[in-house]
Amino acid sequence: MAVLSKYVIIVSGGTGSRMDSSLPKQFHLLNGLPILMHSLYAFYRNDKSIKIILVINKAHQKLWEDLCKKYAFEVPYDLVYGGESRFHSVKNGLDFIFKQESFLTNVLIGIHDGVRPLISQEVINRAYSTAESNGSAIPAIKSRDSIRIINAKKENKAIDRDSVLIIQTPQVFRADLLQEAYKHKFEESFTDDASVIEKSGYPIHLIEGDIRNIKITYPTDIDIAAIWVK
Structure with missing residues (x-):
């Protein structure tokens, strides 16, 4: 497949209710810069031809624009408003792209959580190259912890952690998928997006993820990320 265009939809419409703060988690500072900016910078550094689509809650637009001015943030992107769920937010981003592109078999689209600021260049490269060859690429890591599963009756039992990713x-x-x-x-x-693709009957190709590629959810996650951020 000859790739003509590469996109990334960065989804950042959450409210961060588990951060014990009225400020949405994507706007909290990580080493002096809002978390969301780290995520956009990662893709811009990787390949300046990747077209970035930022999906945010409409109510956060003024806050984001003020932050961009404050931190002289100049990474180019197109802004799209989020929907009632992550699924709908991604769909809004996709609809924006589909209006720009005619030959979707030649387009790759990445979808990234805005609160995963530590995404490495190696994982980005691996994801796009695998999707180019196989149609999809989903980063995954093994669990280091013991795993138990709970059923509808609230009964629980241990399962083999090697079977869990x-x-x-x-x-x-690939955009047409x-x-x-x-x-x-x-x-x-x-x-997630893999579960939507899977529903359509397309195979899911897993790639090696990165233990540092954490999703900022709780205040302590920022402390952890601050150790690893470059």
Whole structure:
């Protein structure tokens, strides 16, 4: 496949309710810069031809614009408003891209959580190159902890942790696969983009993720990320 265009949709519409703060987590500072800016910088540094689509809550637009001015943030991007769920936010980003591109089989689209600021250049490269060859690429790491599963009766039992993988982003796909998959109506089982693709019957290709590629969720996550951020 001859790739003509590469995109990344950076989804950042959350409110950060688990951060014990009224400020959404993507706008908290990490080593002197808002978390979300680290995420955008990672893709801009990787390949300046990657077109960045930033999806945010409309209510956060003024706050984000003020931060961009304060920190002289000049990474180019297109802004799209989020929807009622992550699924709908991604769909809004995809719809924006589909209006720009005619030959979707020659387009790769990555989808990344805005609060994963430590994404490495190696994982970004691996994700796009694998998706170019196989149609999809989903970073995953093994669990280091013991795992137990709970059923509907609240009963729990241990399972083999080697059979469990922790999924990360960016998840990268050929654009025509995403266009077909996102014709589905939202389902609660759609916890990430791979689950939407899988619903359409397309195979999911896993790649090696990075233990440092954490999702900022709790205040202590910022302290951990500050040790690793470059």
